[in-house]
Amino acid sequence: MRKYICYILTLALLFSLFGGCSRIGNSTNTVTHQSDKQISAQIDSIIAKYDKGGKFTESPIMDELKKSDKADRPELLMDFADDMAKAQFFGLISDEILAMVGQVVKEYPHPLLLNNYGAMLTEVSPEDGLYLLLQALEYEPANPVLLTNIANMYIELDDFGAAERYAKEALVSTPDFGAAYQVLTTCHLKNGNSIMASETMVKSAKHCFNELTIYHFENFLDAVEDQLDPKEDEYPLHEEFIKELYYIAKENVDTMDVNQNIDIPEAQLTLRNIPNVGSADDLRHYVDYFDAEHGKTWSAFLHFEDEYLEYQMILDEEEDEEKERQENSDALVFHIEKNLRQRYAFEVLRSFYLFKIEKEKLNLEEAFETIDSDMELEYDDIQDKYNKLDMIDAEYMNNLKVQLDKAYETANLNKINQLTDQIMEEGTALNIKLAEREVEKEKEILKSELFFVQKMKDKAYTYYGNTKQSLEEYWLRAGGILKYVTNENVFNTLDAQLRVDVNYYMSDPLDKLLGISSTVSGQHRDIEMAQTNLENMKDIIAGYELEKQKREEEKQRTGEKLEPEMEEGVISTYPEKNAVGDLGVEFDLFDMISASGQTDGKDFSLEVSGNLGILKGTIGGKTITEKGVVSKEAYTTAGVDVEIKPGELIPIKPKGAGKVLGKISFGANESVSRYNVMSGNKITDYGTIRTSERSVGAGLVGGSSQTTIRRSHMTGVAIKNKSIKYKFAFLTYTVPNN
Known part of the structure; x- marks a missing residue:
């Protein structure tokens, strides 16, 4: 500060000799x-x-x-x-x-x-x-230069009260003495009166613009940007003093005719009005519009930002060259930067309007946060309500599942059949119920969202209108200052800065409108997805019921037992090129119990059958089946990975026949079973398994071919596996044969 005080003391007197800021007798x-x-x-x-x-x-x-x-x-x-x-x-x-x-x-x-x-x-x-x-x-007791210099000297001695007193005496003598206003600006800043400081700063710049003026302007702009909160504070310069910036811009220009065309009606900015959307629900039809408008505005911002940086670099280079020229000059010369009054008038005007827009923006964001918080709370309440309904159904289905597990533990086949049919029937109905409930929930969420989005929409439209008005005023008043800028590089830099500001701050309300429009549109998509899921569920179940009805009709027509058309649309599996078969052993004990074991070199399996049924197990830890339980490998062919426990499927109902011609024996065996798979409280798959085997043998040597088809009634997918087994006494060798 001492540097600037010395400057004003001497420069004021120099001007007093030659008709500058004031005159001394x-x-x-x-x-x-x-x-x-x-x-x-x-x-x-x-x-x-x-x-x-x-x-x-x-x-x-x-x-x-x-x-x-x-x-x-x-x-x-x-x-x-x-x-x-x-x-x-x-x-x-x-x-x-x-x-x-x-x-x-x-x-x-x-x-x-x-x-x-x-x-x-x-x-x-x-x-x-x-x-x-x-x-x-x-x-000379009324001389404003002496009075102001004394005031500045008191500032050096930290006596701001005396400084303010002498500065006011100078203004009594000469009301437009700029240097005295500079002293008052310093005193007001010292006293923390930013409003008075900004007003005296503007008044001082009208009549005396020097390094102390620049110092005050720079500190003022920095304080507004770094120390003030637009949401809480008011701008420290009343709007009436913004008009004074025009007078500042007019001071000391080379000509009044430079850039006059930018301050005419044709050159003024008129920002586009956005469509008047009637209701919050109608916003979903304007997502593409707001997205396109925001994209154009943001692209323009990026373009003018690049221009601004380029012009600023050119201006910096010009000023650096001028300073270097003066530093290298042998003569004592003044360093005079062009258009300082105009530049700082523009910067204060810019600061004023951006502060005003930022206040509007922060207030909107605070309101949005409150509305969004209330909307989230109501959303959570809706989710909790439907989750409780789902839990009630889940507990009911889980109770049936527990009963089914107990029936398997006691080998109560009638109870197993009864509970399996009940689970399949009620599980199917529950799937429909849950899908319908999901649609109902999403619609209730939309109704809630629309209530809150309507509030956001109203505030966003107000924000857009106020921002539009502020930016148009900013453009108009800035043009009134820029027309007095005589340096081309200064003009280009400030003009690009103006365009950057307009596009940057216009993009924010468009972004807000795009966000709330996307919220409504997204919830409508969630409803459509829930409805599609419901329709798909109904189609699957209807298809299964139709197939079941056809089978029943065919059964009654032919008098045959239930054997569905398993071969239709079947997908066959094929062995790998270098697949190796399974080696095994099998034997019978007194025609009461038969046993077999196989290995592929890695895993081992064992099967024992007798009067009570079939028991299967895997020593290697892969597959466990009991009375026709589908293995995990068989189920995952339908695209779902769910752990399957023994005892959750309907027992096999085998039938077979055999005939011996001399020493050559022929045999055939076929079994059909139904299965369903539970995941939590939901049936995730159900279908039919058919296994058929044909065999021929002569003494200790023989062979058989086995075909297994697993058809899912949920997905409609049928998987067929074939294999051939060769027998030599009690040794067997089984290879895939699809």
């Missing part, structure tokens, strides 16, 4: 309110601090002043004051210069010299500087 009257001896003694004490060796270095200007006529002396003193200001501005202050200047000021205590000498002492001895400024003020 050119009176040469040296009558003082303090005695010359008192001022002289104070300056001597100042000189003593900087004079080396205790000897005053005679200043060349002193000889010239002593030899000059009284009429020429004021002009020489004015030139000397000018040199003092330049030395301060360009940082050419040294102890020797301070001592020599002190000699001149001591001899000629003119208010102009006292002011400039006080400015030169700002950094090294602010107390001495303040003394000299106050002495200068005794000569």
Whole structure:
């Protein structure tokens, strides 16, 4: 801050000589309110601090002043004051210069010299500087430059109350004195009054724009972005002061005719109105529309963002080259950046509107969060209600399953048949019931969602309208500033920034509308899926019932037992190219019990049959079957991997016949069984198994072919496996034969 204070102290006085921010009187009257001896003694004490060796270095200007006529002396003193200001501005202050200047000021205590000498002492001895400024003020008590410089000196001494008091006195004398407004801006910031600080900042920029002005603007913009919360805070600059930015932009432009075409009606921004959607449910028809509009807006944002970055890089390079040129110049030159007033007027205007839009955005998001939370709670309530209904049905089916397990444990065939039929019949009805319940649940969820989405829709439409209006105002007012920008690279950069802002902030309300439209559309898709699942379930069961009816009719017509048309649409399995058969043994004991065992080199299986039925087991741990239970391998051919326990299927009902011709024997055996598979409380598959075997033998040598068909009535898939078994005494060899 000290750097900027020194700057304003000297530059203000330099402009006072040549008609800048204000003027200081050119009176040469040296009558003082303090005695010359008192001022002289104070300056001597100042000189003593900087004079080396205790000897005053005679200043060349002193000889010239002593030899000059009284009429020429004021002009020489004015030139000397000018040199003092330049030395301060360009940082050419040294102890020797301070001592020599002190000699001149001591001899000629003119208010102009006292002011400039006080400015030169700002950094090294602010107390001495303040003394000299106050002495200068005794000569001209209403001079705004002196009053403002004193105010700045008090800021250096951390006395902001005195600084504010002297700055206000300067404005009483000269109401449009920009430097005094700068002091007030600093004081308001110190006191935490951001609103007053922003207002005095804008007023100061109208009449005096310098490094301190830039410092204030940069700090103001950073504070708005980093320290303020748009949802909680208000923008620290009232909208009435936004109009002042136009006056700032008009200051110090090269011509009034540059870029005038961007501030005409034809050049104004008119954003598109979105369709008026009647109800929340109608939003599902506008998903593609909002998606397309959001996509176009976001693509435009990305395009203009690339343009902005390119223009900003060009502008940075131009300014770096200008600074380098001035740094390498032998002459003392001012570094002047073009269009500073216009650039900072644009930046404040941009900050104002983006803060306003962000406030609207954050308020909408907070409202959406509340609505979404309420919607989630109601959704959970609906899910809980239907889950409880499902649990009741699950407990009922599980009870039947427990009863079936007990029936198998006690080998109660009548009970097994009864419970199996009951489970199949009620399980089928339950599947329909659950599918219907799913449709009902999804419809209830949609009804709930529409209630909340309607609230979101209304708020999103309001958000879109307010954002649209703010961006159109931003575009209009920005055009009124940009027309005064004379530097092409500055204009291109700010214009691209404006287009980036418009497309970025316009995409957000479109994104919100796309989101809630997709919510409604997605719930309708969930209903359609539930309805499709219900219809598929009904078709499967209807097909099974029709097939069952046909079989019953065929049975009654032919008087035959139930043997379904297993061969229709059957899928045969084929052995691998290098498949190896199974080796085994088999034998009979007194025509009462038969036993067989097989191995493929990895797994072993054993089968024992007798008067009580059939028992199968796998030593290798793959398959367990009992009385016709379908193996896990057989079931997974239907595409479902569910663990199957013994005892869950209907027992085999075998039939067979055999004949012996001399020493050659012929035989045939066929069995049919039905099965159903439970997963939890649901029947996941049911169907028919048919096994047929043909054999021929002569003594200890023989062979047989076996065909097994498993048809699922849920999927309609039928799988057929064939094999040939060769027998040599009690040894067997079985190979696939599809």
